[in-house]
Amino acid sequence: MKTSALTLAACAATALTGPAFADKLDDIIGSGTLRCAVVLDFPPMGSRDSDNNPQGFDVDYCNDLAEALGVEAEIVETTFPERIPALVSGQVDIAVASTSDTLERAKTVGFTIPYYAFENAVVANDGVEISDWEGMKGKTVGATAGTYEAIWLQEKIEEWGEGEFRPYQNQADVFLALSQGQLDVTVSTVEVAEANVASGNFEGIKIVDKAPMVPDYVGLITLREEQGLLNYMNLFINQQVRTGRYAELYAKWVGEGTPADLTIPGVYR
């Protein structure tokens, strides 16, 4: 009786450990499909074209990764709060969804090195003499009240001791005020700035410089224990930058200018 129970336990243990030898990287290559969670209401990173097919920086990034792996890409639409649950419940293999690499999230999922960084741009009215971000000194600046940019601008105004800060209710009001000359300068994310300049809805505005704020670094995510896949993706991100594909995708989806530097000065990784 005792031996049979032991044998049974041994058999059960073998049966359970069996599939664990193949890791996610093998699974993806074996299945021939890479399932990526992408947020599709977040242009220019993810959106839908006029035929309702997924498009954007993240979509192209997933396709590139699938091509590198030699598999088909499958874009699975998720919302921001659904990204990690979709990953943990096995609906997707990875998420290419502009996920900020916070330490809190890293307790649940595994992050790669940053594949993109959201920087802030200094946008000015055409009539204002300004050549770099320090030219904001003494000008009338404004931003959406309570945002990261607004807090940074207020601190700068206090630091310089000159100029004026005006808070606004939303981003559209800020750009309208800028276009009408009520504001000299504002700060917003590069993506929003580029989109607003390109849209033609706000005349007489220009992007001057990048603001020296800490960028929002975002990484690809997969399950925490999938070191093999994380290792592969880290190298993939490196290759994307090395081959110029990163700059190419930036030019295609975000706009002219240099894409954000993905390294952080003074520290490894």
Next chain:
Amino acid sequence: MLDTALSANDFLFLAKGAGMTIFVTILSVFFGTILGIIFGVIRYQLGPYWSAPLMIVLDVFRSIPLLIQLVLTYAFLGTVLRLGLSGLTVACIVLTMYTSAYCAEIVRGGIEAVPMTLRRASRSLGMTWAQDMRNIVLPLATRVALPSWIGLALGVMKDSALVYVVQVTELLKSTQILITRLQEPLLLLMICGAFYFLISFPVARFGGYLEKRWSND
């Protein structure tokens, strides 16, 4: 309101979503009804005591919200059993079980509505159990159960909107995709509602017609 960015292409996209809703509903209601009839007859024949294990399982499908059933089943089949089924397959399996759980009760109610005296009479005329079920119980029970069954089928059609959680792009999900892109929620939801109405109305009318036709005896 007349100034809309909605194109013919988008209408086609919505129609495809509606097609998916109809497909999932027909499949689930069809197989769910077959299973439901089997479960309902078992439930009736075995009595409440012996059929308890089956009824507990069916109660699970009736008591847990469909959304949770879908997510958990998808996760279980995908990550634990590693079956690699598509979202559509999982959606059809879960909806079929969900339909069968409700249908079993409808079938049991229908069978119980046939007077016991009538059934004893049929058996004493020499009919076998199968003959009695087919010739006496089936026609009478169907009439009793039909309105509830139509209600169930329409309910499942609307509940099928939840299958978006397993990546099936049905009517409501297609509408949401268009709302995100075009930012015209009211117009799009009205169109979506019209689509649902177009699907349900004929079913409801057909049910009403059958009821009327069968009741004048």
